[in-house]
Amino acid sequence: MPNKKTIDEKTVKHVAGLSRINLSGKEVKLYQRQLTGILGYINKLNELDTKDTLPTSHPLGNLKNVFRKDSVRKSLSAEDVLKNAPAKKDGFFKVPKIIE
Amino acid sequence: MKDYEIVIGLEAHVQLLTESKVFCGCSTKFGLAPNSSTCPVCLGLPGVLPVLNEKAFLYAIKTALALNCRIQDIIKFDRKNYYYPDLPKNFQISQYDKPLAYSGYIEIEHNNAKKKIRITRVHLEEDAGKLIHEPGKGLSYVDFNRTGIPLLEIVSEPDISSPEEGSAYLQELKSILQYLKVSDCNMEEGSLRCDANISVRPRGEGSLGVKAELKNMNSFKAVRDALSYEAKRHVELLRKGERIVQETRLWNERKQITELMRTKEETHDYRYFPEPDLVPFTVDKKEIDRIKRSLPELPQAKKKRFIALYGLGKYDAGVLTRDMEISNFFEETIKLFDNPKKIANWLSGDIASILNERKITIGRTRFKPAHLAELLDLIHTEEITGKMAKEILPEIFDRGISPKEIVRSKGLKQIKDAGELASVIDDVLRENKKSIDDYKKGKVNALIFLVGQVMRKTKGQANPKIVNEILKKRLEGGG
Numbered sequence A: 001m002p003n004k005k006t007i008d009e010k011t012v013k014h015v016a017g018l019s020r021i022n023l024s025g026k027e028v029k030l031y032q033r034q035l036t037g038i039l040g041y042i043n044k045l046n047e048l049d050t051k052d053t054l055p056t057s058h059p060l061g062n063l064k065n066v067f068r069k070d071s072v073r074k075s076l077s078a079e080d081v082l083k084n085a086p087a088k089k090d091g092f093f094k095v096p097k098i099i100e
Numbered sequence B: 001m002k003d004y005e006i007v008i009g010l011e012a013h014v015q016l017l018t019e020s021k022v023f024c025g026c027s028t029k030f031g032l033a034p035n036s037s038t039c040p041v042c043l044g045l046p047g048v049l050p051v052l053n054e055k056a057f058l059y060a061i062k063t064a065l066a067l068n069c070r071i072q073d074i075i076k077f078d079r080k081n082y083y084y085p086d087l088p089k090n091f092q093i094s095q096y097d098k099p100l101a102y103s104g105y106i107e108i109e110h111n112n113a114k115k116k117i118r119i120t121r122v123h124l125e126e127d128a129g130k131l132i133h134e135p136g137k138g139l140s141y142v143d144f145n146r147t148g149i150p151l152l153e154i155v156s157e158p159d160i161s162s163p164e165e166g167s168a169y170l171q172e173l174k175s176i177l178q179y180l181k182v183s184d185c186n187m188e189e190g191s192l193r194c195d196a197n198i199s200v201r202p203r204g205e206g207s208l209g210v211k212a213e214l215k216n217m218n219s220f221k222a223v224r225d226a227l228s229y230e231a232k233r234h235v236e237l238l239r240k241g242e243r244i245v246q247e248t249r250l251w252n253e254r255k256q257i258t259e260l261m262r263t264k265e266e267t268h269d270y271r272y273f274p275e276p277d278l279v280p281f282t283v284d285k286k287e288i289d290r291i292k293r294s295l296p297e298l299p300q301a302k303k304k305r306f307i308a309l310y311g312l313g314k315y316d317a318g319v320l321t322r323d324m325e326i327s328n329f330f331e332e333t334i335k336l337f338d339n340p341k342k343i344a345n346w347l348s349g350d351i352a353s354i355l356n357e358r359k360i361t362i363g364r365t366r367f368k369p370a371h372l373a374e375l376l377d378l379i380h381t382e383e384i385t386g387k388m389a390k391e392i393l394p395e396i397f398d399r400g401i402s403p404k405e406i407v408r409s410k411g412l413k414q415i416k417d418a419g420e421l422a423s424v425i426d427d428v429l430r431e432n433k434k435s436i437d438d439y440k441k442g443k444v445n446a447l448i449f450l451v452g453q454v455m456r457k458t459k460g461q462a463n464p465k466i467v468n469e470i471l472k473k474r475l476e477g478g479g
Helices: A009-018 A025-047 B054-066 B163-180 B220-239 B285-294 B299-310 B314-322 B324-336 B340-358 B369-380 B386-399 B403-410 B418-431 B433-440 B445-457 B464-476
Strands: A092-096 B004-015 B078-081 B091-094 B101-110 B113-126 B130-134 B139-143 B150-156 B192-202 B212-217 B247-252 B257-263
Touching: A009 A025, B004 B163, B004 B220, B054 B101, B054 B113, B054 B150, B054 B163, B054 B285, B091 B113, B101 B163, B113 B163, B163 B192, B163 B220, B163 B299, B163 B314, B163 B324, B192 B220, B212 B220, B212 B257, B220 B247, B220 B257, B299 B314, B299 B324, B314 B324, B314 B340, B324 B340, B324 B369, B340 B369, B340 B386, B369 B386, B369 B403, B386 B403, B418 B433, B418 B445, B418 B464, B433 B445, B433 B464, B445 B464
Parallel strands: B212 B247
Antiparallel strands: A092 B139, B004 B150, B004 B192, B078 B091, B101 B113, B113 B150, B130 B139, B192 B212, B247 B257
């Protein structure tokens, strides 16, 4: 949303939908206000002149090409991985069916 | 269909042949017990940091260069955000506005015409987990072993103008990747996957028609079938004056149709942003040149060389070089038995059928170039017939022993002695009076039939050339 200073209720609902969150009418209004406030605050950055500045994708400007070797390390046990799962079966996580 | 033009772009996902995942040290082995190859990094637990696998990066660069692409000056990764049970982090590390490489092409040959299919972009990303649906129960099961396996996404321009051309493009891409040894491209195990964008337009029309995105095509045949089906569907809609809706459709292999998955309005909004946990990557020009020079001979170049060096026809050379293992097998065999055409015939005939039947590549069998050379030599020296050679071929595959040994242990040998053949030929002529008459009426096929009968009676051991001569003499000499 480039240069958009306010967030309308439709956008709040859209973003909530993408994040699979159900919001009440009251909450939509609350977040609409709060998100607009946050964006307004961030918008201060637009006052800076960035004509001669390269886009930054990473804060550690000088660091690049950090690799690891292609070697296998021990994984977690399936038992540990599934420990916090609310539902499981035969080593799988069990979830409600989502068709796609 | 003649009044319409088909426009296709393909998007391939290729699993890179690394030992460990792209951002962590978990194994990439296929078929492990569910959720046994995961760790805090690929599960997206709090506080972990991804670190890029050097080999995955190198393989990606190598592939991009083999596809004639330009490498991005500064390569960065982005987060593609979506909520789905196959994605534990709720985002996939991928690349958005600065793909690793861009502006390449593949040269394909289809219907005897060469064509360049341009490559839009090549980028590196991590795979998602695997969902297994249980029909009827409203449940799905999640296995995160595949999460974080390195994938290369290769996107073509909409330069493909028929389902067959699409399949030829994919075949060429697969061959190149196998020659580079960066992927095994096993469509059944999902290490090569393909989605398609397809639209049709009246021939001569400048602007593109509304496209459909096709998914779930798990074989070359499925790609061809799904594209044909979809093209026909579009043309029929247009003929009826209906509007085509932009949508994503799934290929249903069982029903041989495409089915609606979602319309454009429901398309995900991925909210890409730069992945702050990974630093940028660069490859300097010297390194790019070094990798370029180290690229192996690629399928099209090898095909040209096979035609020039071994005097093979275009078709044979194409069949042999499509598969790197077969092309190497061919050249190894030539060193031992210098008859390229004969070797090519066997490789693309009986040997190919056995490989197809057993769903195996030649490198994984016990059949070696020395076996083929020996077998051809046995035929050449007339110790056995071609028919006998065909019969013992499966046994060489099974047991990996020399053809000579099989011939010896079975007591196989060619019958070349005219006296020995005479009685069999007598029998055959007695039983096939009609063929004798046919031959005398000028039907040459009758002779071939009679030779076949003699071969059958001798269980393929008779020397067909000698049988042919004797039969001809007998028939022309008055039976």
